[in-house]
Amino acid sequence: ADLDLQEIHDYLISLAREAGEMITSAHPTTSASGTKKNSADLVTETDRAVETLVSTSLRTRYPHILFMGEETYAPGDLLTAAPTFIVDPIDGTTNFVHRLPYACISLGLAVNLVPAVGVVYNPFTQTLYSAITGRGAFLNRTTPLPLASPTPLGALSNCLVAVEWGSDRSGNDYDVKVATFAKLAGSKEIGGAMVHSLRSLGSAALNMCAVASGALDVYWETGCWAWDVCAGWVILKEAGGLVADGNPGGWKPRVDGRRYLSVRGGEGQKELVEEFWGVIQGKCE
């Protein structure tokens, strides 16, 4: 049966607000948080409780739609073409644990491996980003994104660029990242791009929404998971931005280890993507 994307979008917003109250009323501490693969990969009871709330609610209301969430994902789980909710209960868990109010709940729906609905909500600032494919992207439901008509992108040296350290702190992909960060920051004399500056705000979904808004020009990360990007992807696309190297059009069924380059709307996207590929120092797995 056809999905009513508007109805799903509206329901996801009400769910995000409900989950948001759970997030803001929690009192995480660094000592009470747990870790997954290493000391930089944090998870809290709140992440798990929010995912339970969201998955229970979505499975009850939409029993025919599959569910994938960060905290219940099992290695080997694959995305399929079937409609699937893709959820990160708290994106920016490290910020949440440290009480840096830059974290969100990220609720996405993918159909045929393409993000179709996205809701990203930062409950600390009560900032809501949402989009339905083909129907535009909005801040707080009514303000269209981007927030101003986009100026031409120009060269990387004109750009404010977000990157993230992620939680993998060794191996080939980490080396590629660190060397690339240096090239982005560095002067043209040493083959760098010398961007306006680099930012690591700590939430993939909010980074993509900042690119959609026009506040960041570019965001690059390797090692994201489907739930980090599903909702932000449709919001960015509907705001005129693009996601390059995330398997154009959708995902391969594997959900881990993807590289994503997000570029805001505006003239010169293709040229900027080309320039960016030239700056990356090596090949990620």
Ligand code: IPD
């Ligand atoms: C993480 C954040 C972080 C990014 C990681 C993500 P989490 O999500 O978005 O900024 O660097 O790749 O996994 O663990 O806070 O849900």
